[in-house]
């Protein structure tokens with residue numbers, strides 16, 4: 534595993550970041566990196582006990598005054614408005630949004646239950662829409678904002694049996710582009726990060742040994758990504774280093790989606 538990038542400890546000074554799914558995985562890693570760059574964070578999550586644990590962990594490293602929490606269900610409009618409005622009024626506005634809350638479900642178009650389809654779309658796509666809308670309404674007032682949506686390479690290259698998840702993530706990319714166009718005149722950038730397989734609680738629960746071996750074999754860098762490798766990219770898009778980047782999907786996958794199915798003939802030479 535390569536060394537983590539050295540954080541720039543001042544580039545986000547004075548910024549407040551609202552991070553959905555901030556209690557776990559890529560949201561928590563993003564919070565850690567934004568804090569290291571100087572931001573304050575609001576961890577927003579539906580899982581109350583994970584939220585408490587994440588806050589305690591981050592407060593120990595970065596100071597309790599820089600880590601707030603918000604109980605939120607991103608699929609519920611009233612919950613979103615309440616959490617976002619309170620976060621904006623409690624701590625000097627909102628400058629950054631990272632939409633990382635997400636769930637997955639395995640089912641093909643032939644057997645995926647309707648309620649599973651609705652659950653996944655509700656959190657991944659509708660949730661991203663509702664939170665982006667609520668936060669953008671605050672950002673417009675100060676003519677500044679950085680919004681990062683967590684999509685997935687599954688939105689463009691699909692695995693079998695993931696009809697709801699892949700559809701939701703393709704939708705997130707469309708949402709991101711629409712928001713980028715609508716919000717550009719207001720000084721707000723909107724981009725998506727599309728990770729390949731990353732070692733988080735979500736993939737630990739979903740990927741068995743067969744899937745793991747297939748992922749490693751299909752990835753030119755021959756490993757899962759680490760959460761901080763996604764978080765470093767989120768922090769770039771959340772910073773003013775990316776001030777002229779908007780409407781962009783940035784893939785973070787160790788080369789997986791660039792590789793053709795026979796890419797590894799050099800690694801495993803075939804008889805001539």
Ligand SMILES: NC(=O)c1ccc[n+]([C@@H]2O[C@H](COP(=O)([O-])OP(=O)(O)OC[C@H]3O[C@@H](n4cnc5c(N)ncnc54)[C@H](O)[C@@H]3O)[C@@H](O)[C@H]2O)c1
Pocket residue numbers: 553554555556557558559560577578579580583605606607608632633634635636656660683684685686727728729730731732733734735736
């Ligand atoms: N881990 C990967 O390999 C990978 C790859 C591509 C994309 N992603 C995407 O990245 C995001 C984060 O994934 P992760 O691996 O960190 O997952 P994770 O399960 O570790 O974290 C997701 C968080 O979202 C929260 N959440 C779920 N439903 C919610 C709701 N209704 N309201 C508020 N919070 C809710 C969970 O409580 C959890 O804390 C997801 O959108 C996921 O689809 C992950």
